[in-house]
Amino acid sequence: PHRRPMVSKQRFAADLSRCLYDFVVQLLPTPEELAIKEDVRKLLERLIRTIEPESRLLSFGSTANGFSLRNSDMDLCCLIDSEDRLSATALVNMLGDLFARETKFHIKPLPHARIPIVKLSLDPKPGLPFGIACDIGFENRLALENTRLLMCYAMIDPARVRTMVLFLKVWCKRRKINSPYKGTLSSYGYVLLVIYFLVHVKNPPVLPNLQQMPPLRPISPEETNLNGHNVWFFDDINLLRERWQSSNIESVAELLMDFFRFYAREFLYNVSVVSIRAGLLTKESKGWDNDPDRGTARERNRLCIEDPFETDFNVSRCVTRDGLFTIRGEFMRASKILSTRPERAIVALAQLCE
Ligand code: CTP
Ligand code: MG
Known part of the structure; x- marks a missing residue:
């Protein structure tokens, strides 16, 4: 018996992208x-x-x-x-x-x-x-500002960014890895993982770094200070849409496959911190690696995602050792399903969200 030839990567990605859009559209609020x-x-x-x-x-x-x-x-x-x-x-x-x-x-x-x-x-x-x-x-007020930041990121490239984020939110709920109370990650944490990937991992980037773009006029530190945190970011969406044109032309399916591969195999969970503000940081540079009171600091910092404004706050501090093990296992599972490229993309999608 001969094995079926694998679907070409391009065809699979095109099919999967279409399936992802259709899937996500059905799940939008009416x-x-x-x-x-x-x-x-x-x-x-x-x-x-x-x-x-x-x-x-x-x-x-x-x-x-x-x-x-x-x-x-x-x-x-x-x-x-x-x-x-x-x-x-x-x-x-x-x-x-x-x-x-x-x-x-x-x-x-x-x-x-x-x-x-x-x-x-x-x-x-x-x-x-x-x-x-x-x-x-x-x-x-910080939550209102980080909401506005995520909204701006969503609006720069809604077709790819919103589709990826919405799919990931469904996926992590279906796979039961979206409960900070049970040691896994909040929706907010997953959204930051996606934005980080699109700003700092993809080359060429899909999104600009809104917190590092030059402001249109000089801004004093007082203007942008909220409870001791710098909440400035480039928020002129109309201008951004005119000026920012990503040279990354990958489809949403290609980005998703690469997202799973990156967090399954490439990201160094033991030493690295995800920061959409500053790119890749180390736990050491943030003092998130030490162990002052019998392991609690390290226990709190298994997975490190820096809040965009409250930079001394680890958004994923609720993720436990077991929680991280499960999350990584799910990234690997997803990555594997997509790399086998089933004949019909819809089958892969169903399997992903089983
Ligand atoms: N938030 C925060 N810090 C956290 C968790 C959440 O500031 N550690 C704020 C963010 O402004 C976030 C909001 O709370 O946008 C809601 O968080 P969450 O419920 O995790 O995200 P949602 O996008 O509302 O996801 P869902 O649709 O699953 O409720
Ligand atoms: Mg919510």
Whole structure:
């Protein structure tokens, strides 16, 4: 019996790219879902303003950065522009009572969490088959900025960047490696891995480094300082679209194959730090390799992903030894499936997300 000849790499990549686009499009939130979520945001903002008239309720996370899938949760951040505002703990308690009185949401105030939040949820019903899950936090201005940064990256090359990121988000959920509470990586962490790969690993790069581009006018450090962090990045998207033309013409499937190969085999997890701000860094240079209090620092830094603005914060500090082992195993599995190039790309896709 003779083996079937392998599909050519070009044909497989072309098929897979088309499958990836089709797959991801089906998973985008519907306009109705987006409208319902915006109504919820407005309703909650109105209620909060009965307590804090100077407040605004803003979306961040996937609902605001262009990487949202159908039924993803809502991340909301409450900003209060007055001097003598209540503490987050007091606000969480008061808003918990207010929402319980005035809305149909299930309410869970967490006033004593490390970051105090109010959790709200709505049961599924016709027209809203998965209900709504929403967290409201306070004054998390850095999260609003990193959301804007990711949104800008998404907008530079939406066809490739959004498709890759959205696919990866589905993939890591289906493969059950997307739970910081269980020792694996947050969605935010996976998005940073993709952006890093497109800015710093691909040559020629698919994306520019928005944090290192020269500003259009001189900017003073005070202007860009937020809680001691430099949050400047080149955010003039219209100008960027005019000026930035990547000479990388790889298809989304080729990029995805290379992404899996890179994180399966090339990236040096023991010594390296992923930084979209500065490129490849070492754990040593950041002091993330030492072992001061009996192993905890090293335990926290198995996988190192530097936050783009809060640069002393390792986004993947929740990833445990076992978690990293599992994640790497999944990168290897994915890489292997794609390198066998099944006759039909759709089969590879189904297998990837099994
Ligand atoms: N965030 C952060 N630091 C982290 C984790 C999250 O600042 N360590 C902020 C980021 O602004 C991120 C947002 O919280 O965009 C939401 O994070 P996450 O839920 O992981 O990402 P989503 O894109 O919202 O993914 P999902 O659709 O799975 O909810
Ligand atoms: Mg989210």
